[in-house]
Amino acid sequence: MRASLFITCYNDTLFPDTGRAVVALLERLGVELDFHPRQTCCGQMHANTGFRAEAFSQAKRFVRLYQDAETVVIPSSSCVAMIRDQYTGLFDELGNEQLRREFKALLPRVYELSEFLVDKLAAVDVGAYFPHRVTYHASCHGLRALHLGDRPFRLLAKVRGMELVPLPNLERCCGFGGTFSVKNGDVSSAMLAVKLEDVMSTGAEFCTALDNSCLMHLGGAMHRQFAGMKTIHMAQILASTEMAPAEVLG
Amino acid sequence: MSHAQQPILDPALAPPFPQAALPMLRDTQLRKNVAHATDVIQAKRARLIAEKSDWQQLRSAAALIRDEALENLGGYLEQFETRCKARGGVVHWAADAAEARVIVLGILQEENASEVIKIKTMTSAEIQLNPHLQAAGVKVFETDLAEIILQLGELEPSHIVVPALHVNRSQVREIFARTMGLDNLSDDPQALTAAARNYLRRKFLEVPTAISGANFLIAETGAVAVVESEGNGRMCLTLPRTLITLAGIEKVLPRYGDLEVMLQVLARSATGERMNPYTSLWTGVTPGDGPQRFHVVLLDNGRSAIRTRERERQTLRCIRCGACMNACPVYRQTGGHACGSVYPGPIGAILTPQLTGMKHAQTLPFASSLCGVCYEVCPVKINIPEILIDLRAQVTDQERGKAARFFDPMYLGMRVANLLFSRAWLFHAAQWKARIGLKIFTSKDGWIHSLPSIGAKWTQTRDLRGLPKQTFHAWWKQRKQASR
């Protein structure tokens, strides 16, 4: 099984540890991974801030870059949602027939990480060991745009040594919302405060999710408040074994 | 209320959302009231949706029915007009709010009406009807409990179905005791409701002119349907001599039978009931029963323009159930007043700016984290997030050409970021530069606690992990080289 990793612009810059975990995990499962050196961004930030022409040019670049890839794996639900939900509209409006065809051919080969594991690799037990108390936060894009359903839970259920504590009000948005977090920073912070109450109430050591965007928002507040909890991307939990426990940056 | 200022619900005058939201976020009583109210309705709704095995099919049918109406809106409006007139109704058309106000006041003046009783209609708030009538010497009596609370308390609505949800019982008690002269009034909701009932009884029996909105206009028969809980609607629709119904043009349904879908989705979405207590339907004038003079004022006020845009047309499917704002995590923290419009919440964020032709309320489309729960609960499947993103593009396109925006950090930053994303080497160089540049903000533990400019809105409540020394792509490249 061959797959091409699209790391995402923000993971590349801020969360290389997540990327390393994805590599360790997928290679352990026998996937032959490649990494296109010219990748940058899927265009989501621009699309959601109203910079449509710019989003289009990044979308076009993405499609061109991956048109020959067997499979593209992306450890970020919001980026996959961007590709699945918004690329068609951008290409209808600003693209040409050829680009639309290329995208249509590529789309079924694009996977979010948990989708790739459960649907493509049929791997629910990935051999992970993470002896900690963990709560899972369902990112809105994963929940409502990608309909990930119980995939994350099925994967987490097989992690040895781990205690999964359910998160109250699981489906409520954490308040990140991309540039919303600064353009409406006050509201974002209020939503964060409310979400954090629920997260902290679990008594978990870690809060995990499939998106580092939510996690940097939650984790950033935890760090500011000297809270007794950290955030960690699910890839890092799934990659964790007895021999090679997860690296958790401070 | 704890705010020094009255909220401004005129989009032309309201402050930008972030500015309007801040005092709301600091009002812990408001946040508590809103959370409680929306939790109650949501729980009721959830219970009923769970028992309705055909809920998704109903939603699909409701969306299709509304789309069918909108597709041929002109035809259906003409059909409604013809049938309504055949039954003795008078149909007026108003291109905008000003025209509608003139028509309504004109009818009242013809009737020599010095008083009018009203059923709650957000459409009348949209056109700012009450102040216009009061200024002309017509006394307006709101008859919905929530509207009475707001009218007597001189407050503004914050929700389209439960407009006074931001007001709690002791606040209501204070308002009623003061304005109705009831010193010994308790704050028990039963007592408060009884006070309202007594206050209005004579008005219902004596005031000969009433104003209503419409939930649905039935093209097939020229009928109007009004959905309510308290009975004040039935009073206003039955007892007076003259009835004026104000309705947005998008309220039309093709057929009487379409109500079999719309009523099922509306009650469950709006109040979490299988059916609301009273739904009234009437067709023009019925001799001997109800108002013998009946006027319908069909209001455009920006709706026909919204209809011309393919992606945005679905905005007009809205049946004003309020489910979106009940579910919205932003609304939960800010309430409705921060939106600066009589239409708050997710529907307000897309409807209000569009009704102004995108000239006002431009911060509303950005007042969302795009979580998508509004789309999930909308009974007519309006893809609100999709429209929010499109409106953001419209606002940005309008703004970016202006000289003032050229050096705006957000606009500048976005253009620069796009350039950086266009070439991997530029992106990588920028990552490297950013890490160096942020070093002065990064403390010994590797975290950033304070940033300037836009970044300050992040760091006001969150730390940011300092940029790691090695990016992922650099690690991959190194690993690849090492394995050779």
Add this chain to the structure above:
Amino acid sequence: MSPTLAARAKILKCLGAGHEAGGATPSQSCPRDYIRRGSLDADGRLAKLIERLREYDAEVAECAPDGLASEIATLLARSGRNSFVAPAGVPRQWLAPGVNWKIDGESGGELATEEIERCDGVLTACFCAIADSGTIVLHHSAAEGRRVLSLLPDWHLCILRASQIVETLPEYFDRCTEIPALVTWISGPSATADIEMTRIKGVHGPRFLNVIVVKEQGMGSRE
């Protein structure tokens, strides 16, 4: 051209060509794959209706056709009320003795609103009842009365035959062979939840709803 005619022309123009004068054909073009017909038998429908009515604190009684008059009398007596209004079209047998009756529409005469306001209760028939939502539907025919009758008095007694009960809302619409000009759907007594979402019964409109269901002979699993 009057202002409203000018507005009309402007609005219709913006709504564009593609509409014909007189409107579109009223065909059912949308696929109807939601539930239209219920699955309960007659007994099941009755039971469900009673359950839903009682959820609203409506009083429900059942009787056989020959027991109706006495059931009405019992309920009226139990209500503690004295003056009742009924539309002229109700069967004479329903007008139980022992209370004051005001009849609306008798010999073409309608009662004044103030007279109706002074009545303690009202008695009407109905067009149909919907079990799913506990809804009573009035088409305001001669036996159901003008709308004001079932609005002003505080206590409403509605008589319905078991065969008038349908399970779902779409089934009600199927029964409308003629589309009515006036309809009132009543699903419980008036209520508000405007104050802190606390549901309070009885703002305007009758606070007390009573229903007598007349079970006809041979009520089995028909339909």
